[in-house]
Every structure is written in C-alpha cells, then in structure tokens.
Amino acid sequence: MGPYKSGISAGSSSSSSSSCAGKQSEIDGLLSGAGYKVRSSDLRQVAHRLERLETVMVNAPAEISQLASEAVHYNPSDLASWVDSMLSELNQPVPMSSDLSDLPYIDGFVAPALHQTVLSEGWTEQNTHEQQQLTVVTAVEEDSAIRLVHLLMTCAESVQRGELGLAGSLIEEMRGLLTSVNTECGIGKVAGYFIDALSRRLFSPLAVCAGSSLESDILYHHFYEACPYLKFAHFTANQAILEAFDGHDCVHVVDFSLMHGLQWPALIQALALRPGGPPLLRLTGIGPPSPDGRDSLREIGLRLAELARSVNVRFAFRGVAASRLDDVKPWMLQVGPREAVAVNSIMQLHRLLGSDSSRVSPIDSVLGWIRSLNPKIVTVVEQEANHNQPEFLDRFTEALYYYSTMFDSLEACSLQLEKSVAEMYMQREICNVVCCEGSARVERHEPLAKWRARLNGAGFRPLHLGSNAFKQASILLTLFSAAGYCVEENEGCLTLGWHSRPLIAASAWQAVSDTSAPFGRIKDNLL
Amino acid sequence: MAGSNEVNLNESKRVVPLNTWILISNFKLAYNLLRRPDGTFNRHLAEFLDRKVLANRTPVDGVFSFDVIVDRLLCRIYRPPSVDEAHPGMVELERPLSTTEVVPVIIFFHGGSFAHSSANSAIYDTLCRRLVGNCKAVVVSVNYRRAPENRYPCAYDDGWAALQWVNSRPWLQSGTDSKVHVYLAGDSSGGNIAHHVAVRAVESGMEILGNILLNPMFGGQERTASETRLDGKYFVTIQDRDWYWRAFLPEGEDRNHRACNPFGPNSICLEGLNFPKSLVVVAGLDLVQDWQLAYVEGLKKAGQDVKLIYLEQATIGFYLLPNNDHFYSVMGEINDFVNSNC
Numbered sequence: 001m002g003p004y005k006s007g008i009s010a011g012s013s014s015s016s017s018s019s020c021a022g023k024q025s026e027i028d029g030l031l032s033g034a035g036y037k038v039r040s041s042d043l044r045q046v047a048h049r050l051e052r053l054e055t056v057m058v059n060a061p062a063e064i065s066q067l068a069s070e071a072v073h074y075n076p077s078d079l080a081s082w083v084d085s086m087l088s089e090l091n092q093p094v095p096m097s098s099d100l101s102d103l104p105y106i107d108g109f110v111a112p113a114l115h116q117t118v119l120s121e122g123w124t125e126q127n128t129h130e131q132q133q134l135t136v137v138t139a140v141e142e143d144s145a146i147r148l149v150h151l152l153m154t155c156a157e158s159v160q161r162g163e164l165g166l167a168g169s170l171i172e173e174m175r176g177l178l179t180s181v182n183t184e185c186g187i188g189k190v191a192g193y194f195i196d197a198l199s200r201r202l203f204s205p206l207a208v209c210a211g212s213s214l215e216s217d218i219l220y221h222h223f224y225e226a227c228p229y230l231k232f233a234h235f236t237a238n239q240a241i242l243e244a245f246d247g248h249d250c251v252h253v254v255d256f257s258l259m260h261g262l263q264w265p266a267l268i269q270a271l272a273l274r275p276g277g278p279p280l281l282r283l284t285g286i287g288p289p290s291p292d293g294r295d296s297l298r299e300i301g302l303r304l305a306e307l308a309r310s311v312n313v314r315f316a317f318r319g320v321a322a323s324r325l326d327d328v329k330p331w332m333l334q335v336g337p338r339e340a341v342a343v344n345s346i347m348q349l350h351r352l353l354g355s356d357s358s359r360v361s362p363i364d365s366v367l368g369w370i371r372s373l374n375p376k377i378v379t380v381v382e383q384e385a386n387h388n389q390p391e392f393l394d395r396f397t398e399a400l401y402y403y404s405t406m407f408d409s410l411e412a413c414s415l416q417l418e419k420s421v422a423e424m425y426m427q428r429e430i431c432n433v434v435c436c437e438g439s440a441r442v443e444r445h446e447p448l449a450k451w452r453a454r455l456n457g458a459g460f461r462p463l464h465l466g467s468n469a470f471k472q473a474s475i476l477l478t479l480f481s482a483a484g485y486c487v488e489e490n491e492g493c494l495t496l497g498w499h500s501r502p503l504i505a506a507s508a509w510q511a512v513s514d515t516s517a518p519f520g521r522i523k524d525n526l527l
Numbered sequence: 528m529a530g531s532n533e534v535n536l537n538e539s540k541r542v543v544p545l546n547t548w549i550l551i552s553n554f555k556l557a558y559n560l561l562r563r564p565d566g567t568f569n570r571h572l573a574e575f576l577d578r579k580v581l582a583n584r585t586p587v588d589g590v591f592s593f594d595v596i597v598d599r600l601l602c603r604i605y606r607p608p609s610v611d612e613a614h615p616g617m618v619e620l621e622r623p624l625s626t627t628e629v630v631p632v633i634i635f636f637h638g639g640s641f642a643h644s645s646a647n648s649a650i651y652d653t654l655c656r657r658l659v660g661n662c663k664a665v666v667v668s669v670n671y672r673r674a675p676e677n678r679y680p681c682a683y684d685d686g687w688a689a690l691q692w693v694n695s696r697p698w699l700q701s702g703t704d705s706k707v708h709v710y711l712a713g714d715s716s717g718g719n720i721a722h723h724v725a726v727r728a729v730e731s732g733m734e735i736l737g738n739i740l741l742n743p744m745f746g747g748q749e750r751t752a753s754e755t756r757l758d759g760k761y762f763v764t765i766q767d768r769d770w771y772w773r774a775f776l777p778e779g780e781d782r783n784h785r786a787c788n789p790f791g792p793n794s795i796c797l798e799g800l801n802f803p804k805s806l807v808v809v810a811g812l813d814l815v816q817d818w819q820l821a822y823v824e825g826l827k828k829a830g831q832d833v834k835l836i837y838l839e840q841a842t843i844g845f846y847l848l849p850n851n852d853h854f855y856s857v858m859g860e861i862n863d864f865v866n867s868n869c
Contacts, residue, residue: 030848031546035578035649036553043545050552057559068560068569076576079553086556146621401584471571483599489575499601500582500594500647 036079037491049083056090063090073467075492144180145187149400151177152191155198156396164202171199190407193427194400197434211428213288219428220259222421226413228481229504232473232496233346234263236506237379239469241342242270244377244508248340251279254333254373256325256348258285261300263346265307272311280314284333289321297321325352326362330369341375349380349451353388353444367458371511377463378509382451384495384502387433388444399433402503409498412482448493448505460509463520464492539761542812542840544850550650551844555762558643562770568642568675578649584620590656593620594647597692600685601670603646605659621698624665629702631664631710631736631865634693636671636686636724638715640744640771646670650847657849658712661858662865667693671720675774679786682716682775686724694733710737710865711803714846716775718743718807722789722822725803735803737864741857742810742843743819746772747788748781751817761812761842768815788818790825797829804832806864808857810841836860 028040038046057064071089076082155170174195181188211219224230245251251271255263264283271278283304290296297319308315322328325348335341352362359365370378385402389395406426413419432443446454452462473487473494488495488502495502510520540548557576561569582592586608594603609622624630635658637644637651644651646668655666671685690709693699699707711721711728718740728735746768758765769782776784785793805826809819826833838845841853849855 028546030850031550033649033653034550034847035580036550038546038549043549047540047545047549047552050549050556053556054552057556064559065563068563068572073572073575077578079549083553467572467575470575474571474574487574488579499596500579500603502581 031079035077037077038079042080046080046083049080049087053083053086053090056087060090074464076489077491144177145191148174148177148181148187148191152194152198152400153393153397156393159198159201159396160392167198167202171195171202185411186408187404189423190400190404193403193430194396194434196427197431200431201435213291216428217260219421219425222418223425224262226415226418226422227410228477228485229496230262230346231480232477232487233381233504233506235266235476236465236469236473236494237344237346237381237508238263238267238270239472240379240463240465240508241267241344241377242274244342244463245271245279245340248376249279250282250336250339252282252284252335252339252341254284254286254335254341254343254375256286256343256345258287258297258300258319261285261304263344264304268304268308268313268315269311272313278311278313280316281308282316282318282336282339284318284320286320286322286325286328288323295319324362326366328366328369330372333373335373341373343370343373343375343378345379346381347383350382350388350444350446351442353446354439354441356439363454364458367455367460371459374511376510378460378511379506380451380455380509381504381506382448383445384447384497384505385445386447386450388446395433399430403430405498405501406503409484409503412484414482448490448495448507451505451507452491455507455509459512461512461520462492463508463510465489465494465506465508470494539842542761543842543845544848547844547848547850550847551762551842554643554844558767561643562767566675566770566773568774570676573643577643577645579645579647580649580652582647588656588660590659592652592656597688600688601646602689602692603652603655603668603670605655605666605668607659607663621696623698624701626701626705627703629708631662631708632693632699632701633658633662633664633666633710633712633739633865634686634689634721634724635666635668636682636711636713636717636720637668638713638717638742638744639673640768641674641682641716641719641775642771643673654714654847657858658861662862664710664865665699674771678774678778679776679784680723682720683723683727683786686711686720687727690724690728690733690735709735710739711735712739712741712861713743714741715843716744716771717741719745719786723786726789726795726797729797729800729802734801737803738805739861739864740805740807740819740822741846742808742813743822744771744815745787745789745818745822746782746815747791747818747821748783751815753817754814757812757814757816761814763814763843765814790821790828794825797826797831799830802826802829802831804834804864806834806836806860808836808838808846808860810843810845810853811837811839812842834860834864 026040028038028043031038067086067089071086073082074085151170151174155167155174158164158167158170174191178188178192178195181191183189183192241253253264253267255261268281271281283301285297285301287297298317301317301319305315305317318334320328320332349363349366352366355361383402386398387395387402389398403426407423410419410422413422429443432441436442455462467489470487470489473496477485477487477496484499486497486499488497490502490505493505493507495505497503543551561573563569582594582603584591584593589607590605591608592603592605594601604620609619635651635655637646637648646652647670651668655668658664658666667689669686669689672681674682690711693709694707696707701708711725713719713721721738721740722743725735725738750765754765757763772782772787776782776787782788783791783793785791785795789795807819807823809816809823813819820835823833823835836857838853838857841851845851845853846857
C-alpha cells in the first residue's frame with residue numbers, strides 16, 4: 001500500500017458524478033474538484049516528484065527566486081507537467097528571458113519601457129480608480145428589475161413554444177415596466193435591447209440585423225476603444241505569434257478578418273525590435289468585398305506597409321476579398337514552402353458553425369484547409385459564451401447574462417461617445433443571437449471547452465499560453481483599463497472577463513503531426 | 528539537513544491520504560515561489576497558478592451560486608434552489624428564504640494566510656458548496672482584500688462591509704422572527720477574520736449567532752512548544768507563518784498586535800460582551816495549535832461560550848477533501864452548531 005494513509009475509498013478516487021472508482025485512466029475526482037487534473041494511476045508518481053522538487057528547493061533557495069521570477073509557467077491544472085517543468089527548470093539553469101524590460105513586444109497603445117520594478121511598485125490589488133456602483137444583473141434592489149428578468153424569460157419561453165400571442169402581450173408589459181426602471185445602466189439598459197430583439201423576432205423577422213460595412217467598421221472601432229476585449233485579443237495573439245516566429249526568417253500571417261488592421265502595427269514593431277533583426281513579413285488579410293468599388297483591404301495594406309517601411313521590416317501585403325471564410329481557398333493565400341505561417345482568427349470561427357446540410361460543414365472545411373497549410377501557430381480568440389445551443393430559451397438566457405456582464409463592464413468606460421457606439425456594436429450581436437436563425441445567425445458563440453474539443457478533434461494540439469503572457473495582460477489591463485477586468489488562466493488558455501465572469505478566451509494551436517506530443521509550448525517548435 | 532527533510536516528508540505522508548498530500552504539498556511548494564524574502568509577493572504568478580471556478584446558476588448537487596459586487600467587494604452566494612412553481616425551469620437568485628423555518632446564513636472567509644486564494648478558488652468554492660448541503664444554509668463567501676498589498680485592517684473592513692450587506696438583505700431573512708440568522712465562519716486567516724468581525728459586530732450591537740473557526744490563524748511573539756515541536760513537519764514552517772504576519776500586520780508591529788494575538792498583551796476584554804458562541808476546530812498536527820488553544824482559553828476566561836474540537840491526527844487543510852473521518856465529524860459538528868435550537 002505504501003507509506004500513504006489510505007483515504008476513505010468512496011471519496012478518494014471518485015467524483016460525485018463518475019460511477020466507477022479504480023479505473024487506471026480515470027482522473028482523481030477530488031483533485032479535479034480542486035482544479036487539478038491528475039490521473040489516479042499517476043498519483044504516486046506526482047507525489048514522488050513533489051518530494052524531489054521540495055528537496056531540490058530546500059537545498060537551493062537562490063534558485064527558487066529564479067524559478068519564481070524568470071521561469072515561464074504553463075497550465076497549472078496539469079499538475080504532473082507543472083511539477084516536471086519545475087524540476088527541469090532547476091536542473092537546467094538556462095536563463096529564460098521573460099523579464100518585461102527585455103521583451104521586444106510593444107503594444108500599440110502602451111508607453112515604452114515597462115520596467116519590472118516600476119510595475120511591481122505600482123501594482124495594487126484593488127485599483128482605487130473611480131467607478132460606478134456595479135452589480136451583476138440579478139443582484140439589483142428594484143422589484144421592477146427582477147420582474148423584468150422574469151418577464152423576459154417567460155417571453156422567451158413562449159416564443160420557443162410558439163405562443164406568439166402571449167409573447168406579444170408580454171412585450172407590451174415589459175415596455176411598460178421599462179418606464180419604471182433605470183434604463184441608463186444595469187439591467188434596465190440591457191433589458192431594453194433584449195425586448196427590442198424579441199419584438200423584432202416576433203414582428204419583423206426578415207429585417208436585417210446588420211447594417212452596412214461602413215457602419216460595422218465604425219461600431220468595431222468604437223468597441224475597440226471603449227473596452228479592452230479586442231486589445232486583449234490582439235496583444236495575446238501577437239505575443240504568441242511573436243514567440244512562434246522565433247528563429248524564422250520568412251513569416252506569413254493570415255488574418256481571418258483584417259478590419260482596420262489594428263492588430264498588426266504592434267506585431268510589426270515587435271518584429272522590428274527582435275534580437276537578430278526582423279524577418280520578412282507577409283500579411284494576408286481576409287475581409288468582405290468593399291461595396292463601393294474601393295479596395296479597402298488594399299488601403300489598409302498600404303498603411304501597414306508604410307509603417308513597416310518606417311521601422312525597416314521587409315513587408316508584403318495581400319488582400320483576399322471573401323464574404324464568407326469558407327469561400328476562401330488555400331491557394332488564394334499563396335503560402336510559400338519555407339514560410340512559417342500563423343493563422344489568426346479573432347472572433348471568426350463561430351460564424352462557421354451554422355450548418356447547411358447540403359455541404360460539408362463550413363467549420364470542418366476551414367479547419368481542414370488551415371491544417372493543410374501546416375501553420376506554426378493558429379491563434380484563436382472567441383467569445384466565452386454558449387450562444388449556439390439548439391433551444392432558443394437556453395440561448396436567450398445565456399445571452400441575457402453574458403451581455404448584462406458585458407454592459408456592466410462598459411459602464412466603467414469614461415469615453416462617452418465610444419461607450420455609446422460600443423453599445424450599438426453589442427446590440428447588433430444581441431439582435432443576431434435573438435432574432436436570427438439559419439444561415440443569418442452568425443453569432444454562434446461557443447465556450448472554450450467546446451472549441452477545445454473541436455480543435456482537438458480536427459487534428460490540432462494546444463500550444464499553452466504561459467505566465468508571461470498572463471502577467472503582461474494583467475499589467476496592461478491595470479494600466480489602461482478600469483478596475484474589474486480580470487485575466488484568468490484556463491488549462492493553457494487565457495480568458496479576460498469582468499470580475500469573476502470570463503467573457504473572451506484566447507488560445508493557440510498547432511496542427512498535429514504523427515510524432516508530436518499531445519501539447520506543446522510555443523517555444524518548443526522546431527522547424 | 529537532507530536527512531531531517533526526509534524524516535519530515537515521511538511523517539506527513541503517513542497521516543493524510545495520497546491525494547490530500549499532493550494537494551497540500553503542491554500549495555506549499557507553489558507558495559514558496561510566491562513569497563519573496565523582501566516581503567513582497569508575486570501576485571501575478573499567484574493569480575496565474577490559482578485554480579478558479581465560475582459561479583453556476585444551474586444547481587449542481589443541490590447547490591447553485593452567483594456573484595454580487597458589494598461596493599467593489601466580490602461576494603459569492605451559495606444556496607439550495609427552491610422551486611418556483613410558475614417557472615419550474617428557472618432559478619430565482621434572490622428568492623426570499625423560508626418564513627417558517629430558520630435558514631442559517633453563513634458568511635465565510637476563505638483561508639490562505641491573508642495572502643493567498645480567493646472566494647472563487649476551486650478549493651473554497653467546493654467547500655462552500657459542501658457547507659450549503661451539509662447545513663441547509665446559505666453561504667456568502669467574501670473575496671476580501673489580501674496582504675501584502677492590503678494590510679490590516681483591510682480584510683476586517685471588507686468582512687464588516689459584507690456583514691452589513693448580508694444583514695440588510697430582506698431576502699436573507701428567515702423564520703417567524705423575520706431576521707437574518709448570521710454565522711461567521713472561516714479557515715486559517717478566514718477564522719481570524721471571523722473573530723475580529725465578530726468583535727466589531729458586538730461592539731456595534733449587531734447580533735451574530737455563532738462563530739465557526741477552522742484551524743484559525745493566530746500567533747504571538749513568543750515561540751510556543753507546538754511551534755517548535757512541529758516546525759516543518761506537516762507542511763507548515765514557523766518561517767512561513769512569520770512571513771505572512773509581517774505581510775499582514777502594519778509595518779513595524781510585532782506578533783503581539785491584537786490582530787494576531789487577540790488575548791495577548793494588547794487584548795481587548797471581551798468579558799460581559801454578547802460575543803457569539805464559538806466552535807473552534809484545532810488540528811493536532813498544526814504547528815500554531817498552542818495559539819489556537821490559547822484563543823479558546825481566552826474566550827472561556829472572558830465567560831464566553833466556546834466549544835473546542837481537537838483532532839489529534841489532523842493536519843492543516845483536512846477539510847478541503849472529503850476523504851477522511853475528520854472531515855465528516857467536523858461537518859456534523861458545524862451542522863449541529865448552526866441548526867441547534869439554543
């Protein structure tokens with residue numbers, strides 16, 4: 001039995017939901033409840049390694065501080081790997097440069113010279129930044145607000161059941177109730193949007209939710225300025241791409257949605273400052289065709305080329321106009337044989353989840369051709385929400401809580417114009433989730449757990465985002481956003497959320513070859 | 528040195544189940560990385576390593592949870608669902624409690640020696656859920672500000688703010704007397720916070736029905752026999768305890784500060800005050816047990832009602848996993864404590 005005390009067997013190796021204790025490949029249920037995934041069959045080995053680690057740490061206290069300040073940690077939930085990586089750190093004292101002052105990375109909106117000691121002085125656990133009283137949607141005092149939530153749910157339920165008359169009268173009632181709640185913030189504001197969306201679904205379902213692409217551009221830009229979600233997406237993806245490109249002279253980024261190209265100046269600058277000099281950078285930007293004959297993709301490409309030239313980065317741009325990602329064919333991207341490729345998808349993959357049973361599912365086809373490019377890294381950022389469930393009421397409920405939290409976070413923005421227009425950006429999403437069906441419903445957000453399963457199943461393995469990326473994201477948020485935003489680590493991925501609710505998730509992937517390990521770190525990639 | 532370390536490791540292995548040993552050893556080693564000799568704390572790495580979980584409005588094993596922000600203070604509420612006849616699929620977060628039965632509301636302060644963990648840490652989320660099921664109570668877990676960035680009295684202030692908020696929620700009232708039946712509870716530093724919040728409550732005339740202290744974190748300037756005897760043997764060292772007190776107490780103060788040593792040379796007299804009855808659980812392999820026992824004595828000398836549960840073979844953290852007898856016996860005691868008629 002070994003030196004360990006035997007626990008009460010009913011508890012020690014089963015979770016409340018698993019049925020059979022003792023299977024070798026099973027995860028220890030109790031440790032899983034504590035956030036750690038350890039196979040029951042590995043427990044002894046992990047314990048043994050923890051002992052070794054402790055002995056090493058006791059005998060080498062100076063190296064503990066190196067381990068703490070310089071080493072990059074990954075995926076703490078995989079306890080066995082974490083302990084192993086600590087052990088290998090201590091056996092191989094190769095200095096790892098993750099001291100912030102060494103990082104070449106400069107985000108577009110950050111002042112330079114983020115010296116580490118300055119940051120640790122300035123970091124406070126709770127920022128005393130001014131902010132309004134904020135409450136999660138249902139912790140509101142007013143009875144009317146609680147009643148409003150009830151009515152919204154009941155209305156959605158009747159829509160699902162096809163009781164349209166009832167739904168209609170509930171909408172009337174809710175509009176009346178709106179006059180007695182504060183619609184400037186909190187539940188009142190977001191409820192208004194949901195009532196409108198339900199009304200539209202009932203009475204004018206064919207009305208288009210999306211506006212012109214010019215409008216979309218404007219909304220996007222204000223959303224970018226008003227809150228940190230897109231910035232987080234960009235700098236987290238850029239950091240991962242930068243690391244993946246380490247050691248490569250010819251690199252090619254494929255951006256699934258160029259928009260204004262806001263993500264790329266920072267990467268270009270970081271590559272310019274790379275020790276050893278910048279690579280040749282090719283950027284292929286995918287975007288919808290411009291309606292008015294302008295080639296907006298090319299215009300953005302020209303601006304980026306100008307920037308690249310100013311920092312001496314050899315740069316080539318190509319625009320690929322496509323209304324849908326699954327219309328893009330890999331040959332259009334003209335990926336060269338010796339290029340290191342990064343595929344970057346910021347909130348695009350979920351749009352491919354609508355299934356049209358006559359064709360190969362769009363997501364499978366796109367993931368398939370991504371894989372065929374053999375990219376060094378695929379960066380994926382998605383809304384952390386479950387808005388693609390088959391039942392309308394489930395989607396509606398999820399969306400109500402998700403967008404309430406998003407709106408709460410927006411309250412903290414002090415830029416009034418940006419805030420108002422950002423709300424419209426979100427209102428469009430709400431409208432799409434609530435009103436649209438079939439191919440028109442593109443906002444099919446799925447949570448990280450589902451994306452993991454999908455990507456793993458499509459032949460990709462995760463590249464873990466580590467404590468260095470986490471720290472940078474946290475610091476940048478503290479410096480540039482209101483208090484309340486929170487970065488969390490989730491099994492190798494990073495999420496950004498409002499207080500305790502993650503709202504956007506960033507992950508990185510690589511195509512599996514037959515001989516590769518089940519997961520990797522970005523720096524482990526060899527040509 | 529290496530020899531005595533081997534002995535230490537072997538001893539702790541003998542008294543806890545394997546998965547508990549792994550869990551607590553992992554914390555011990557990770558925490559060693561986070562505490563810097565100069566008294567600063569690697570907060571980013573701490574947050575990166577901490578395993579957190581979401582609140583969940585869908586009842587799981589008879590408990591659902593949701594978060595509220597009380598003036599920038601995050602609290603997580605755990606409660607059993609009550610079925611709303613009109614909307615059977617829906618869970619009402621602020622549904623009023625029973626008007627006939629008393630439903631205890633336990634304000635819980637998580638442990639972590641004032642520096643570690645959060646209300647949404649997985650280990651504490653799990654513990655709070657177990658408390659709900661065990662005691663048929665509502666649990667409010669407080670995400671108090673932590674040291675060293677926020678020293679005394681921040682954690683106590685946050686506890687006080689949470690208490691005032693709980694007391695003023697109509698939907699947390701229960702029983703025929705329509706009041707909020709409040710208990711304060713906590714483990715490690717959380718137990719210390721529970722004590723000090725109770726003192727403040729009593730001084731303000733607010734009623735607390737009981738205090739539940741699990742391995743509460745107390746200390747003092749002198750070295751006690753238990754500290755010397757158990758130093759380094761069961762996951763905890765005197766050195767790390769000292770570090771956490773230096774991180775929490777105001778700069779320049781020693782461990783006889785009343786926050787650390789409530790019945791020491793700087794004590795407040797509790798005699799004659801309507802201090803809540805206390806349930807104090809002490810683990811026999813916890814090196815600060817002499818301070819915890821002194822706390823119990825202090826309450827007794829002040830004429831206060833205190834029940835001590837001394838678990839000879841228990842280590843710190845025994846209540847984190849339900850895989851040992853101590854866990855079940857303590858849960859039973861807590862249930863009796865909050866649901867007794869007196």
